[in-house]
Amino acid sequence: GGERLLNIGGIFPIGGSDGWQGGQACQPAAMLAMEDVNSRPDLLPGYKLNLAWNDSLCEPGLGAAVMYDLLYNLPIKLMLLGGCSTVCTTIGEAAKMWNLVVLSYGSSSPALSDRQRFPTFFRTHPSATVHNPTRIRVMQKYNWSRVAILQQAEEVFISTVEDLEVRCKDAKIEIVTRQSFLTDPTDAVRNLKRQDARIVVGLFYVNAARRVLCEIYKHQLFGKSYVWFFIGWYEDNWFENHLEEENLNCTKEQMRLAAEGHMTTEALMWNKDNEKTISGMTAGDFRVRLNQALMERGFENRSTPVGYQEAPLAYDAVWSVALALNKTMERLTDVNKSIEEFDYSNKEIADELYKAMNATQFLGVSGRVAFSNDGDRIAWTQVEQMIDGKYNKLGYFDVQTDNLTWFNREEWIGGKVPQDRTIVKRQL
Numbered sequence: 251g252g253e254r255l256l257n258i259g260g261i262f263p264i265g266g267s268d269g270w271q272g273g274q275a276c277q278p279a280a281m282l283a284m285e286d287v288n289s290r291p292d293l294l295p296g297y298k299l300n301l302a303w304n305d306s307l308c309e310p311g312l313g314a315a316v317m318y319d320l321l322y323n324l325p326i327k328l329m330l331l332g333g334c335s336t337v338c339t340t341i342g343e344a345a346k347m348w349n350l351v352v353l354s355y356g357s358s359s360p361a362l363s364d365r366q367r368f369p370t371f372f373r374t375h376p377s378a379t380v381h382n383p384t385r386i387r388v389m390q391k392y393n394w395s396r397v398a399i400l401q402q403a404e405e406v407f408i409s410t411v412e413d414l415e416v417r418c419k420d421a422k423i424e425i426v427t428r429q430s431f432l433t434d435p436t437d438a439v440r441n442l443k444r445q446d447a448r449i450v451v452g453l454f455y456v457n458a459a460r461r462v463l464c465e466i467y468k469h470q471l472f473g474k475s476y477v478w479f480f481i482g483w484y485e486d487n488w489f490e491n492h493l494e495e496e497n498l499n500c501t502k503e504q505m506r507l508a509a510e511g512h513m514t515t516e517a518l519m520w521n522k523d524n525e526k527t528i529s530g531m532t533a534g535d536f537r538v539r540l541n542q543a544l545m546e547r548g549f550e551n552r553s554t555p556v557g558y559q560e561a562p563l564a565y566d567a568v569w570s571v572a573l574a575l576n577k578t579m580e581r582l583t584d585v586n587k588s589i590e591e592f593d594y595s596n597k598e599i600a601d602e603l604y605k606a607m608n609a610t611q612f613l614g615v616s617g618r619v620a621f622s623n624d625g626d627r628i629a630w631t632q633v634e635q636m637i638d639g640k641y642n643k644l645g646y647f648d649v650q651t652d653n654l655t656w657f658n659r660e661e662w663i664g665g666k667v668p669q670d671r672t673i674v675k676r677q678l
């Protein structure tokens with residue numbers, strides 16, 4: 251009661267069917283964090299953080315309209331929370347006109363790691379390029395120095411592959427071929443076979459992944475002589491679902507056979523269950539509270555809403571904002587200024603807010619929260635392998651310390667590590 255408000259804006263992708271409707275779980279998660287930071291007497295003393303938000307449907311046009319509505323109406327907002335990549339490329343670029351920091355909990359596009367275009371953009375969601383050092387590290391572990399790339403022609407995968415190519419060159423790993431397709435992977439998969447590709451990195455959305463897997467089956471590009479790297483954030487039995495409705499002419503058994511043994515990489519978005527974080531909760535505690543909040547909104551606990559996996563990123567994004575505002579207020583007090591003077595044109599305060607966000611460091615429910623100079627989330631990744639139709643954790647990779655934690659659980663169909671090329675035995 252009687253506290254003054256510090257206002258921030260929020261744009262969440264909730265409705266619609268394009269892109270990622272992750273606001274369904276991320277907006278409730280953000281509200282949990284709002285509750286928690288506002289009940290901390292040591293944070294923003296004398297003030298209460300207030301979030302004004304609206305739904306972008308993950309559409310850039312509507313996202314821009316929501317942003318203008320937030321910024322052309324009082325109260326003045328001190329920062330913006332953003333969701334999916336397409337919306338963040340729009341608001342992230344426009345925000346500099348209002349000297350506003352934009353913090354995204356749900357954007358993976360590598361294009362957003364560009365300080366020229368997005369000078370005030372940060373994200374608690376890692377860029378899709380976070381997988382690449384992990385892919386390279388696993389290739390080096392098995393001495394694979396001849397690999398192929400198969401990708402869907404989508405912006406996020408095109409820019410991820412560009413990053414992967416640079417890293418392969420640095421690591422002296424030859425990319426024997428790079429095949430891309432729009433919707434039908436038939437020709438691309440056939441070309442992989444023609445080039446005798448054995449170790450393939452596949453980058454596509456989950457519906458395209460099913461089409462690729464069926465082609466892999468038809469061209470027999472699976473089994474003891476092949477290793478496929480797929481993306482790890484598809485739903486668990488993605489390769490058996492929706493086969494009829496997507497007109498896949500492969501049976502469940504054929505899809506399972508083709509999928510056996512493939513590896514995946516993904517960014518870790520949930521901290522280790524039992525470690526206490528800045529809020530006092532463990533990630534396990536957070537999961538319980540999030541499930542409760544989602545039940546109260548009518549989500550049955552069977553159907554996890556879109557964005558459940560990314561919910562810790564939204565929770566930690568609000569903590570990042572609160573900590574940055576807190577640090578800025580302390581610094582402004584030292585120079586006899588107040589954050590209440592911010593009016594979108596006050597560069598001095600905007601610079602303090604930027605510097606505070608840039609220096610963020612804390613343990614959140616999504617793990618250690620820190621940003622690179624491009625505003626990118628620095629995150630751990632995990633490697634899994636499909637064994638008997640189930641994903642087994644093979645290890646974790648921390649790119650900052652170049653540390654690979656490996657459990658030695660991998661299994662190879664032929665009983666030994668597949669080769670990256672045909673070995674021609676010389677007749678002695």
Ligand SMILES: CC1(C)CO[C@@H](CC(=O)O)CN1
Pocket residue numbers: 269270272333334335336356357358359483560
């Ligand atoms: C891991 C995934 C599904 C990647 O896309 C993000 C959405 C986006 O980049 O627009 C959300 N998280």
